Amino acid sequence: MSALNELANLRQVSDKGKKQNKTAFIFLAPWLAGLVLITAAPLVASLVLSFTDYPLLKAPTFNGLDNYIKIFSDKRFRKSLKVTLTYVLVSTPLQLALALAIAVLLNRGMKGLAFYRSIFYLPSLMGSSVAIAMLWRQVFGSQGLVSTVLAKFGLADPAQSWIADPKTSLVTIILLHVWTFGSPMVIFLAGLRQIPMMYYEAAAVDGANKWTQFWNITMPLLTPVIFFNLVMQIIGAFQSFTQAFVVSNGTGGPVDSTLFYSLYVYQQGFVQFRMGYASALAWVLVVIVGAFTAVNFFFSKYWVFYDD
Amino acid sequence: MTDLAYPDAPVTPATPVPRGRRLKARNQMDTPARRAKSVLKHIVLVGAALTMIYPLIWMVLSSFRPGELIFRQPGLVFSDFTFANYEHGWTALGFSFDTFLINSAIIVFGCVLGNVVSCSLAAYAFARLKFSGRRLLFAMMLVTIMLPIHVLIVPQYIVFSKVGLINTIWPIVLPKLLGTDAFFIFLMVQFIRGLPRELDEAALIDGCGHFRIFFSILLPLMIPAIATTAIFTFIWTWNDFFSSLIYLTKMENYTVQLAVRAFMDSAGQSNWGAMFAMSVVSLVPIFLAFLFGQRFLVRGIATTGIK
Numbered sequence: 001m002s003a004l005n006e007l008a009n010l011r012q013v014s015d016k017g018k019k020q021n022k023t024a025f026i027f028l029a030p031w032l033a034g035l036v037l038i039t040a041a042p043l044v045a046s047l048v049l050s051f052t053d054y055p056l057l058k059a060p061t062f063n064g065l066d067n068y069i070k071i072f073s074d075k076r077f078r079k080s081l082k083v084t085l086t087y088v089l090v091s092t093p094l095q096l097a098l099a100l101a102i103a104v105l106l107n108r109g110m111k112g113l114a115f116y117r118s119i120f121y122l123p124s125l126m127g128s129s130v131a132i133a134m135l136w137r138q139v140f141g142s143q144g145l146v147s148t149v150l151a152k153f154g155l156a157d158p159a160q161s162w163i164a165d166p167k168t169s170l171v172t173i174i175l176l177h178v179w180t181f182g183s184p185m186v187i188f189l190a191g192l193r194q195i196p197m198m199y200y201e202a203a204a205v206d207g208a209n210k211w212t213q214f215w216n217i218t219m220p221l222l223t224p225v226i227f228f229n230l231v232m233q234i235i236g237a238f239q240s241f242t243q244a245f246v247v248s249n250g251t252g253g254p255v256d257s258t259l260f261y262s263l264y265v266y267q268q269g270f271v272q273f274r275m276g277y278a279s280a281l282a283w284v285l286v287v288i289v290g291a292f293t294a295v296n297f298f299f300s301k302y303w304v305f306y307d308d
Numbered sequence: 309m310t311d312l313a314y315p316d317a318p319v320t321p322a323t324p325v326p327r328g329r330r331l332k333a334r335n336q337m338d339t340p341a342r343r344a345k346s347v348l349k350h351i352v353l354v355g356a357a358l359t360m361i362y363p364l365i366w367m368v369l370s371s372f373r374p375g376e377l378i379f380r381q382p383g384l385v386f387s388d389f390t391f392a393n394y395e396h397g398w399t400a401l402g403f404s405f406d407t408f409l410i411n412s413a414i415i416v417f418g419c420v421l422g423n424v425v426s427c428s429l430a431a432y433a434f435a436r437l438k439f440s441g442r443r444l445l446f447a448m449m450l451v452t453i454m455l456p457i458h459v460l461i462v463p464q465y466i467v468f469s470k471v472g473l474i475n476t477i478w479p480i481v482l483p484k485l486l487g488t489d490a491f492f493i494f495l496m497v498q499f500i501r502g503l504p505r506e507l508d509e510a511a512l513i514d515g516c517g518h519f520r521i522f523f524s525i526l527l528p529l530m531i532p533a534i535a536t537t538a539i540f541t542f543i544w545t546w547n548d549f550f551s552s553l554i555y556l557t558k559m560e561n562y563t564v565q566l567a568v569r570a571f572m573d574s575a576g577q578s579n580w581g582a583m584f585a586m587s588v589v590s591l592v593p594i595f596l597a598f599l600f601g602q603r604f605l606v607r608g609i610a611t612t613g614i615k
Binding site: 006018019020021023024025027028029030031033034035037038039041042043045046049056102105106111112116117118119120121122123125126128129130131132134135137138139145148149152179183186187190231235238239241242245246249262265266269270275278279281282283285286289293 | 349350352353356357360361363364366367382425426427429430432433437438439440442445448449450452454455456457458459460461462463464465466467482483485486487488493494518522543544546547549550553554565566568569571572580583584587588590591594595597598602605606609
């Protein structure tokens with residue numbers, strides 16, 4: 001059971017019998033302290049702060065709904081929302097489709113499976129590092145790897161910078177995200193292994209070809225894994241920060257074309273020190289991410305298939 | 309359940325799956341069409357794999373070449389090797405790169421220790437103990453996995469700065485000591501559920517308390533889950549940029565990630581060589597963790613990912 005199914009369908013284990021409250025409390029003590037001090041209290045505090053004007057060095061002053069009203073007329077907020085939604089809605093499906101395609105290609109028992117899996121998995125461990133984002137700046141920059149190679153075929157000017165061009169800068173970050181398809185791929189591979197081989201054997205006996213088998217056996221039985229990947233990748237993509245920050249050198253530029261939402265929250269909170277406004281922005285993000293997740297869960301009953 | 313959690317585990321000889329596959333393979337192998345298809349598939353996969361890791365290989369090779377030669381050389385060139393970029397890069401930021409490696413290592417060590425201890429303790433309670441509010445707390449734990457950090461970071465920053473902990477490791481390490489990476493609690497709960505309950509029950513009858521059961525019986529069996537947690541924490545903390553950017557403002561406290569990024573501020577294009585060299589240095593620990601821990605990583609994400 002993945003975390004998601006678990007949450008949707010909390011274990012119906014009866015809690016009858018002798019309670020072990022005292023022992024449990026000792027085992028849970030660090031986590032409970034964290035839940036209260038590191039998670040719950042800041043959560044409430046940021047909600048309260050979102051109704052204040054708080055320039056860090058002065059005391060916060062209550063200003064009602066001002067921050068939220070301001071958000072809806074804030075052009076950079078709208079731009080950052082647009083950039084982030086584009087990023088989430090383009091890069092997540094691309095990444096997952098590629099992960100699934102490669103996972104299916106790497107089917108069971110194939111020669112070199114471990115080797116291919118390693119190569120495809122490695123980038124997903126490095127993708128969030130600053131070094132890779134810096135590499136991306138070079139690869140897609142002026143005189144960079146991509147422009148130089150394309151120039152050899154007469155397809156681009158070697159001086160072309162895909163990062164400095166507001167039309168293509170976001171595409172380079174989307175490609176970076178797609179490049180890290182290895183971790184959902186490994187999850188897909190594990191999911192594929194769970195499908196009993198006898199289903200395929202029975203289908204083959206009935207004369208179903210590979211394509212029919214894929215659509216009628218693999219896909220339906222893989223939908224829970226696809227759903228898990230979809231929810232987790234969307235939540236993760238909404239919070240992307242490092243790549244956009246490094247590629248745009250902290251600005252979200254050129255002309256805000258890579259102003260990711262989390263980058264905008266960072267700028268408001270930790271560059272301008274508008275703590276109240278940044279909190280309001282963060283809460284808007286929670287509502288958006290929550291809405292996406294809720295919609296995902298709602299529609300899951302129409303397409304996610306549970307075998308058991 | 310252990311099989312489910314660990315699909316790669318070699319301890320599953322009884323499953324009928326491999327036998328079925330072997331039979332099928334024998335029936336269908338070696339027709340020319342099938343062989344052509346297999347060759348085509350390998351060509352596609354090798355092509356995709358090369359495209360993906362090409363930039364990495366190119367960066368490693370370029371880091372050993374004179375800075376002015378890096379540009380306009382999209383191919384893999386194996387000549388003009390020099391360590392100059394590494395020598396220059398190591399000291400280019402005013403502090404020796406050792407400083408940043410040590411800073412990162414201390415933070416990573418604290419976070420790994422914190423996650424392993426706090427998450428395994430909490431996981432034992434959720435997986436094995438009965439207590440009031442168990443389901444509610446478990447649900448809250450799962451929700452925190454999905455909570456965006458932005459909504460917590462502002463108040464956390466305010467508190468940490470009021471108590472004077474900016475530019476220390478505590479804002480980064482303390483949350484891990486308190487088990488806020490709930491993802492790992494869930495991973496370990498899944499793992500413990502797969503361990504036979506008879507073990508604890510037998511120990512209980514023999515008069516073991518829960519602490520004895522946890523430390524002497526379950527903990528040794530949980531080593532694979534602990535390894536997964538440790539390696540993932542290592543990689544994620546090593547790569548973490550957001551919290552170090554916020555909490556570490558003095559260069560003497562910089563982590564490796566902040567240091568690599570600092571090359572951009574100090575960079576003309578002449579500095580690409582040094583920057584590449586230090587980027588490679590910053591990726592080496594990740595590569596080593598991947599090399600030696602891949603087994604645990606692959607199993608770990610499968611455990612939490614599959615249904």
